[in-house]
Amino acid sequence: MTVERTDNKPVGLTDSQTPVPIGGQKAWVRILSAQSSWVTVAVAATCVAMSIAYPRAFGTEENFFNITRNFSFIAIMALGETLVILTGGIDLSVGSTMGVAGVVLGLAMSHGVSFWASAAAAILAGAVIGLVNGWLVSYLRLSAFVVTLGTLSIGRSLALAISNNKMFYEFGPDQRLLLELGGGATRGVANSVWILLILAVLLGCALKFTAWGRHIYAIGGNENAARLAGVAVDRVRLSVYMLCGALSAVAAILIVGWLGSVTNALGLTYELRVIASSVIGGVNLMGGEGGAYGTVIGSVLIEVIRNTLNMAGVDPYWQGTFVGLFIIFAVLLEKVRGLRLR
Amino acid sequence: MKRHLIAVLAAAGLTAAVGAAAAKDKYTFALVPKAMNNPFFDLAHEGCMAAEREMKNIECLYIGPGEHTESEQVQIVQDLIARKVDGIAVSPSNAPAMASALRAAKAAGIPVITWDSDLLPQDKQYRAAFVGTHNYDIGVNLAKLAQKLAPNGGMLCLQTGGAAAANHNERLQGIRDTLGGRSGTSPPGDPLKSEKGWTEVAGCPLITDDDSAKAVQGLTDILAKYPDLTVFITTGAFTQWSDNAFRQAMAPVTDKLKRGKLVFLSADTLAMQMKQLQDGLSEGQVGQRPFEMGKLAMARLMDLVQGKKIQDPEYTGLDVCTRENAATCVGK
Numbered sequence: 001m002t003v004e005r006t007d008n009k010p011v012g013l014t015d016s017q018t019p020v021p022i023g024g025q026k027a028w029v030r031i032l033s034a035q036s037s038w039v040t041v042a043v044a045a046t047c048v049a050m051s052i053a054y055p056r057a058f059g060t061e062e063n064f065f066n067i068t069r070n071f072s073f074i075a076i077m078a079l080g081e082t083l084v085i086l087t088g089g090i091d092l093s094v095g096s097t098m099g100v101a102g103v104v105l106g107l108a109m110s111h112g113v114s115f116w117a118s119a120a121a122a123i124l125a126g127a128v129i130g131l132v133n134g135w136l137v138s139y140l141r142l143s144a145f146v147v148t149l150g151t152l153s154i155g156r157s158l159a160l161a162i163s164n165n166k167m168f169y170e171f172g173p174d175q176r177l178l179l180e181l182g183g184g185a186t187r188g189v190a191n192s193v194w195i196l197l198i199l200a201v202l203l204g205c206a207l208k209f210t211a212w213g214r215h216i217y218a219i220g221g222n223e224n225a226a227r228l229a230g231v232a233v234d235r236v237r238l239s240v241y242m243l244c245g246a247l248s249a250v251a252a253i254l255i256v257g258w259l260g261s262v263t264n265a266l267g268l269t270y271e272l273r274v275i276a277s278s279v280i281g282g283v284n285l286m287g288g289e290g291g292a293y294g295t296v297i298g299s300v301l302i303e304v305i306r307n308t309l310n311m312a313g314v315d316p317y318w319q320g321t322f323v324g325l326f327i328i329f330a331v332l333l334e335k336v337r338g339l340r341l342r
Numbered sequence: 343m344k345r346h347l348i349a350v351l352a353a354a355g356l357t358a359a360v361g362a363a364a365a366k367d368k369y370t371f372a373l374v375p376k377a378m379n380n381p382f383f384d385l386a387h388e389g390c391m392a393a394e395r396e397m398k399n400i401e402c403l404y405i406g407p408g409e410h411t412e413s414e415q416v417q418i419v420q421d422l423i424a425r426k427v428d429g430i431a432v433s434p435s436n437a438p439a440m441a442s443a444l445r446a447a448k449a450a451g452i453p454v455i456t457w458d459s460d461l462l463p464q465d466k467q468y469r470a471a472f473v474g475t476h477n478y479d480i481g482v483n484l485a486k487l488a489q490k491l492a493p494n495g496g497m498l499c500l501q502t503g504g505a506a507a508a509n510h511n512e513r514l515q516g517i518r519d520t521l522g523g524r525s526g527t528s529p530p531g532d533p534l535k536s537e538k539g540w541t542e543v544a545g546c547p548l549i550t551d552d553d554s555a556k557a558v559q560g561l562t563d564i565l566a567k568y569p570d571l572t573v574f575i576t577t578g579a580f581t582q583w584s585d586n587a588f589r590q591a592m593a594p595v596t597d598k599l600k601r602g603k604l605v606f607l608s609a610d611t612l613a614m615q616m617k618q619l620q621d622g623l624s625e626g627q628v629g630q631r632p633f634e635m636g637k638l639a640m641a642r643l644m645d646l647v648q649g650k651k652i653q654d655p656e657y658t659g660l661d662v663c664t665r666e667n668a669a670t671c672v673g674k
Contacts, residue, residue: 057567062594066562073555160379160408167381169585169614179586259554260586261614264379268553310563313544317505 035282035334036294043301050308058311061188069190069258071303074270075296076196076251078277079203080244082295085278086207087237088220088287089137089144093129094248094274096155098267101126101249103159105178106168106262115174115181123249129155130245134238152271159264169261182257192254196296199247204292216240220287276323277302280330301326368399369428371643373636374419375406376435376459381612382579382632383433386458389636400640403427412436416443423447429643431473433458437508441465453646457639458632459509460655470646471654473638475630477509480577481516483662484607487626488521488573491605495521495539496572499546499564501557502530503578513577513609514547543568550580557581562591571604579610582618592623599623611661611672620668629661629672 051059077094084091101122108118129151136147171178184191207213215236218226227233248267256262281298283290305326309319373390375383383406390402405422407414412435422430423446430452434440441461447454448468460472488498500517503510511529518524518531521540530547534540545567548560557580565571582588598604599622608615611629618624635658645652663671 054567056569060566063563063566066559066566070555070559157408165379165381165384167583169583183586183590255555258587258590259558259584260589261554261584263381263554263583265552306559307563310545310548310560311567313567316545316547316549319549 034294035330036291036297038333039280039282039294039297039301039330043297043304046304046308050311054311058308063307063311065185065188065190067300067303067307068193070307071299072190072192072196073251073255073258074273074277074302075299076192076199076254077248077270077274078281078295078299079196079199079292080247081274082278082281082283082290082292083203083216083240084144084244085275085283085285086216086220086287086290087240088223089237089241090148090275090285091130091133091241091244092145092148092271092275093133093151093155094244095267095270096152096159097126097129097245097248098252098255098270099159099264100129100155100162101252102256102262102266103163103168103264105253105256106171107162109171109174109178110168112172115177118174119253122253123246126245126247126249126252127242128245130242131238133245134241137241138234138237156264156268159266163262163264165264167261167263178253178257179260180257182254183260192258195250195254199250200292200296207291212236212239217288220289222288273299273302276327280327282334284334298330366399366428368401369644369647370401370403371429371431371640372403372405372422372427373457373639374415374422374430374432375404376415376433378406378408381583382610382630383458385632386636386639389633389638390640391636392633393637393640397640397644400644402636402640407435412439416440419443420446423450423452426450427452428647429453429455431455431457431639431643433474434461435459437462437465441468444468453643455639455642455646455652457635471642471652471656473642473656474635474658475509475660476655476657477512478516479657479660480609480628480630481513481518482520483516483628483660484513484575484577484609484626485517485520487607487628487662487664488517488575488605491602491625492572496541497568497570498534498540498542498573498575499548499568499571500542501546501548501550501560501574501576501578501581503550503552503580505549510577517575517577543571550578552578552580554580554584555587558584558587558591561588565591565595573605573607575606576608579608579612579615582608582610582615582624583612585614585618588618589623611663616663616668616672619663619665622665625664627661627663629663631658631661634658 081091081094104125105118105122108121109115133148133151136142137144181191186194207216215226215231218231219233219236223233252266277299278295279285280301281294283294302323305323309322373386375386377383387404390404394400394402405418407418415435416439419430419432419440420443430447432440434456444454445468454469455471455473456469457473461469500514502514515527515529515531518534519527522534522537533542545564550557550560561581595604606624607626608624609628611627615627619627638658642652661671
């Protein structure tokens with residue numbers, strides 16, 4: 001199946017597409033066949049059903065505010081993860097990168113450094129981890145899985161070392177700005193959600209309309225063909241890992257602002273939720289397939305499930321089973337969809 | 343073959359014990375936490391260092407896994423036994439696995455105590471004593487505060503750490519037994535179904551896996567779902583240590599808190615939790631004394647080395663804090 005796809009996928013295909021049948025494909029067919037569309041339907045159906053069942057608990061403005069804020073952090077990380085997966089790689093270090101960036105931010109701000117300088121340092125730290133990942137994967141041709149498994153461990157240990165195992169919850173003169181940015185709202189929507197929307201639109205456009213974006217799909221679709229076509233494969237790949245690290249740092253800044261404290265355990269095991277978000281949203285782990293919208297809607301689904309299970313009073317011991325079933329169901333959906341179109 | 347090995351080990355242990363009895367000028371005692379990245383164990387580390395300064399003839403060797411991993415902790419203890427430290431105080435993550443590792447310590451004549459968390463009852467011969475908190479009592483004290491503030495009972499939600507964490511389960515049991523007037527249960531006790539007016543709502547106990555974001559999100563969900571919730575009790579600090587998020591989560595129910603219609607209670611007495619107590623977000627905090635545990639562990643290992651008999655178990659006590667005594671309740 002993989003071979004078939006890589007063989008006939010033209011360079012430059014975009015969002016969650018399947019092989020184009022001869023004679024072209026109507027827009028509505030394309031939309032209907034995209035996994036992200038079905039996940040959107042699932043999210044909408046769940047929200048409607050829950051709002052009817054629990055109008056005073058689920059269907060409130062307050063609950064929607066909380067849901068959107070809760071998924072925004074994971075979704076921002078998942079945007080970066082999607083880029084990496086699109087090139088046929090994987091980044092397991094995103095949770096640890098979040099930990100390092102959060103600790104750098106906390107350490108700097110608690111020593112009186114301004115918010116903007118601390119945030120820049122945190123993003124730089126994230127990008128440097130991405131640089132190491134990207135360089136090892138692109139230029140030394142090491143397996144992305146193994147490299148980022150290594151940086152997952154290194155990052156967590158760095159977070160411990162940098163923080164000296166202290167919890168930071170006093171953030172110096174710019175504390176209000178940090179807490180407002182991560183925990184505040186603008187026009188009734190959490191600030192972190194606005195930032196997610198801006199990033200998702202920017203990234204969606206970059207993937208669709210720039211050469212860089214088309215090259216990312218090309219690398220994931222067929223790396224050798226992309227190389228022969230003159231794509232600077234290594235450089236594009238490096239940029240993708242760096243961006244993924246930087247986005248984890250952005251998510252770290254926002255979640256620290258919301259929580260109002262940071263420990264070196266920040267982001268522990270988040271890589272699983274991040275990768276699940278991308279996959280549920282239709283990003284193919286083999287590369288070359290998926291997009292920004294699907295990634296966001298994937299993380300929405302995970303959060304809606306979590307919230308729904310609590311609201312519906314499902315036994316907490318079983319909640320992990322439900323989330324796991326949804327992940328498997330999403331991949332199954334992709335398979336069924338593929339069969340139907342052939 | 344195995345028997346020979348044990349005999350050799352025992353002989354080695356005997357020599358070590360004799361050597362130790364000959365009074366060294368400096369003893370190395372290891373304090374092994376469950377994880378190094380937990381602020382709670384940091385305080386125990388400080389207590390251990392304080393003991394080192396005061397007792398002068400000991401060295402506090404604070405070593406444990408970076409993160410909470412059971413097997414790594416067992417390996418660390420095996421290493422400590424192999425390098426023949428003069429005493430080990432360990433807070434076992436996995437009690438049965440640790441007990442089998444500690445057999446070698448017994449064979450080598452290295453004195454062992456457990457702190458914070460204990461071995462299973464059937465393995466108690468592998469440690470001289472337990473120094474730490476009576477976790478069940480944390481639950482009992484939290485429940486007593488709840489009974490005082492809501493004498494008629496009501497709807498209750500409990501929040502816990504990992505589903506398999508023994509200390510949290512004992513606290514849950516203490517809460518449930520006290521509120522429901524039960525006895526003879528086993529941890530984590532049975533959910534309350536209108537015993538003495540207390541009913542646990544569906545969806546609880548909330549499991550947090552010690553993740554603060556998850557803890558606050560769970561709290562928010564339950565507060566939204568049950569506007570008539572009477573009491574929310576959490577058995578760890580994770581809900582409150584995200585100060586900003588916790589305050590936001592409690593903002594919609596400020597009025598209920600003020601009128602005493604909703605009561606929030608929690609274990610632990612970290613600095614930000616005490617501030618939240620004073621600000622009226624919480625009605626009570628019940629704290630352990632990790633500093634005392636670290637310090638006492640060193641003193642008791644010294645007693646063992648000197649051949650003294652020590653008490654088992656030795657509880658370090660609890661700090662029960664309400665708004666009235668918030669300024670003075672936290673001992674060290």
